[in-house]
Amino acid sequence: MPVYSREDDILATKIVSFFPQNKDVSTHHAVILVFCAHTGIPKALLDGDVITAKRTAATSAVATKYLVNGKPDVLALLGSGVQARSHVAALCELFTFKEIRIWNHRFDGAVKLAKEIGLNCAACRDVSEAVKNADVIVTVTSAKDPVLRLDWVKPGAHINAVGACRPDWSEIDADLMKSAVVYVDSREGAIKESGDIILSQAEIYAEIGEVILGTREAMRKKTTVFKSLGMAIEDGIAAKLVINKLGIQ
Numbered sequence: 001m002p003v004y005s006r007e008d009d010i011l012a013t014k015i016v017s018f019f020p021q022n023k024d025v026s027t028h029h030a031v032i033l034v035f036c037a038h039t040g041i042p043k044a045l046l047d048g049d050v051i052t053a054k055r056t057a058a059t060s061a062v063a064t065k066y067l068v069n070g071k072p073d074v075l076a077l078l079g080s081g082v083q084a085r086s087h088v089a090a091l092c093e094l095f096t097f098k099e100i101r102i103w104n105h106r107f108d109g110a111v112k113l114a115k116e117i118g119l120n121c122a123a124c125r126d127v128s129e130a131v132k133n134a135d136v137i138v139t140v141t142s143a144k145d146p147v148l149r150l151d152w153v154k155p156g157a158h159i160n161a162v163g164a165c166r167p168d169w170s171e172i173d174a175d176l177m178k179s180a181v182v183y184v185d186s187r188e189g190a191i192k193e194s195g196d197i198i199l200s201q202a203e204i205y206a207e208i209g210e211v212i213l214g215t216r217e218a219m220r221k222k223t224t225v226f227k228s229l230g231m232a233i234e235d236g237i238a239a240k241l242v243i244n245k246l247g248i249q
C-alpha cells in the first residue's frame with residue numbers, strides 16, 4: 001500500500017499479509033517502510049501491526065463521530081480479534097457507552113473479550129441479541145458471507161463495516177447495504193475491492209472525507225454504513241506521527 005504526499009513529507013509503503021486461517025498467531029502482519037519525500041532516503045522500517053490496528057479503529061471512530069445519531073448508549077461488536085479490541089479502545093475515547101455487547105462465531109472469543117472490557121460488557125450468543133437497539137455496530141470479522149442483517153438493526157443506527165476486504169466477501173447483507181446511506185473511505189477502492197459494495201450493488205453516497213470537508217451531508221438520522229477497506233494515507237500519517245515522536249528526521 002504505497003503513499004506519497006510531498007507537502008506532508010510522506011513517502012511510505014506498507015506491506016500487509018492476511019492469513020485468516022492462522023490460529024495461534026495473528027492473522028495480519030505488516031511492515032511500513034518510510035522514506036524522505038524530498039530525497040528518497042530511507043528513514044525507518046516500522047512494525048505495521050499496531051499501526052494497522054490503531055489507524056483502522058481511529059478512522060471508524062472519526063466516521064462514527066460524523067455519522068452517529070445523537071449520543072450513543074449501546075455499542076455492538078461482531079468479531080473479537082485485534083480490530084475488535086482496537087475499536088473498543090478508539091470508540092471509548094470519543095463516547096461513553098452504557099453497554100457494550102460482543103458476538104463472535106466462537107462464543108468463547110466473545111466471552112474472553114467481554115471479560116477484558118469489564119463491567120458494562122456482555123458476550124452474546126446471537127448476532128440479533130448483540131445488535132438489538134445498538135446505536136453503533138462494528139463488524140470486524142473474517143467472515144466471507146454476511147453476518148449482519150437488516151431486520152436486526154435499529155433504524156438510525158451507525159455501522160462501521162471493517163472486514164470483508166475482498167470483492168467476493170461480504171459481512172453485511174445486501175438488503176441492509178441497499179437501504180442504508182453508504183459512506184466509504186475511498187470510492188475508487190470500494191468499487192474495485194469491497195464485496196459489500198460490489199455484491200449488493202449498493203449506491204455509495206459519499207467518501208467520509210467529503211463529509212469532513214463539508215461537501216456532502218452527514219445523514220445522521222438515517223441508518224448509515226461506513227465501509228472501510230483501509231487506505232495507505234492512514235498508514236503514512238500514522239507512521240509520520242511515530243517517527244516524529246521518536247525524533248527521526
Ligand SMILES: NC(=O)C1=CN([C@@H]2O[C@H](COP(=O)(O)OP(=O)(O)OC[C@H]3O[C@@H](n4cnc5c(N)ncnc54)[C@H](OP(=O)(O)O)[C@@H]3O)[C@@H](O)[C@H]2O)C=CC1
Nearest residue numbers: 027079080081082083109140141142143163164228229230
Ligand atoms: N478496513 C481496514 O482498514 C482493515 C480491515 N481489516 C479486516 O478486519 C477484519 C478483522 O481483522 P482482525 O481483527 O485483525 O482479525 P482477527 O483475526 O484478529 O479477528 C478476526 C475475527 O473474525 C472471527 N472470524 C473468523 N472467521 C470467521 C467467520 N467465518 N465468520 C465470522 N467470524 C469469523 C474471528 O474469530 P475466531 O478468532 O474466534 O476464529 C475473530 O473474532 C478482517 O476482515 C480484516 O481483514 C483489518 C485491517 C484493516
Ligand SMILES: O=C([O-])C1=[NH+]CCC1
Nearest residue numbers: 016052165229230231
Ligand atoms: O488497510 C489494511 O491494512 C487492510 N485492509 C484489509 C486487510 C488489511
